[in-house]
Amino acid sequence: MARTDLLSLSAITSRSMTSAQNRASRYGVPAATLDAILSDPSIELLVNLAPGAEHDALNARIIAAGKHLYTEKPFSLSASKARKLATDAQAAGRRIGSAPDTFFGAGHQAARRVVDQGGIGKPVLGVSVVGHAGVEQFHPCPAGFYRAGGEPPFDIGPYYIAQWVNLLGPVRRVHAGSARGSSERSVLRGPDAGKVFPVEIDTSYAAVLEFDEATVSFVMSLDMAAAPLYQNHCYGTEGAMVLADPNFFGGEPSLTRAGHGSEPISIDDLPFGIPNRKNHAGVPAADYRGVGLLDLAIGIRTGMPHRTDAAFVVHVCEVMEAIVMAARSGQTVTVQSDCCRPQSLDPERDKLLISSMPSPWP
Missing domain, CATH: 3.40.50.720 (NAD(P)-binding Rossmann-like Domain)
Incomplete structure (x- = not known):
């Protein structure tokens, strides 16, 4: 600004x-x-x-x-x-x-261009898995993320939902389940390190988002002891893409087509893809928030x-809320x-x- x-x-x-x-x-x-x-x-x-x-x-x-x-x-x-x-x-x-x-970023706009040009045929299936061992691993005041309103669909969910709506259009129905890893957690960093606080929400969610012609499996968790093995993919009738991380703008999407190996998708001619800072791990990242x-x-x-x-x-917002509602009720939620x-x-x-x-x- x-x-x-x-x-x-x-x-x-x-x-x-x-x-x-x-x-x-x-x-x-x-x-x-x-x-x-x-x-x-x-x-x-x-x-x-x-x-x-x-x-x-x-x-x-x-x-x-x-x-x-x-x-x-x-x-x-x-x-x-x-x-x-x-x-x-x-x-x-x-x-x-x-x-x-973040969907303005070069990594996501490149994937959008592949979809729009028919590069994977008809999109059929998406998979997004995001998780770690908990916000307390890096945040000095993590307790707020474990109270109502801090559920993963409300916190990390918007990045992935926006990415998929950018690629596939609006969500029509949502199915979901959820679980809670522990009833208490501890602050690990900062002046309150060692302080124990209650976990008041479910901390792992598995959702299925139905679009007009495709379905996305979306998993979010604060209970993963190790990084997820599969993260962000889009599959079509003629090919598949590894998508960039929607937490950032750049990344390295790739395309695999039947009979061919995996090839990087160029982002060179698109804006908002050049690394401009280092992330929390010290790795250069494109971050144009x-x-x-x-x-x-x-x-x-x-x-x-x-x-x-x-x-x-x-x-x-409605899709975020629908994931939480579907998990609580065990019922499919139709997005209005x-x-x-x-x-x-x-x-x-x-x-x-x-x-x-x-x-x-x-």
Whole structure:
């Protein structure tokens, strides 16, 4: 936000004004109360980076104040609340958008191009498996991820759901089951290391997402002692792809066709694929979080549609919630919302968007 000409950072707020002041001083802007920001007529767009459990109330206030909104994932923990917010925004003539925007990345756009060009024939089956031994392995304050609203479908789920909707279109039905690995966990890092906290949610989910013509098996777990053996694949009648990690923008997708070996799918001519920072393991990664926000800003100024529009984010929210509901009830959940696949990126058409996201960051 501070580096692009598309946005002018005006103020920062937080539950803790000390935190807000520390962050604001870094960027040379004032710290202000939320009420002051909402009542400032010069501020057009708010970015909500608060914890997911607080999104519903904050997002409603932002829209009620007549502001455009871009929020961290999940947009909402409730499909009905997401639909209400989208309706209120439309009535107010305001736009909403939400992370994740990783599907803008070169690795995912390359896979989308293969699907659109018939490179794997008719898509039939997808598999996504994501997991680790728990958030406490790397997060100093993990307890919130083990309370209601922190379930894997709400936390890690949006990245994968958005990826599959980008490739295959809207989800129609959801089946799921879930389990809980342990009733207590311990903080492993930071000043609270050794502190024991309760696990109040199921921590492993296995879901089946039914699309119009394909089915995806989606597993999420905080109970995996070792990395999953299979991660992210899409199978078609004439070929198969290994997909990039939807937590990031780049990656190395590959294509295997009948009678041929596996070949890398080039991302060289696509934006948002050059590594621009190192991840937590010290490995270079392409990480352009915020490009969805810039896409929204361009849409506000030009009147053009933006990719994480209301229909898209409401649909992703409903699928997240449907996984949790299906696991709790043991029943199939029919998804009521609909959306279009986001428009694929085009280097010529999206010149402004691409040039406005500096890469690599210094």
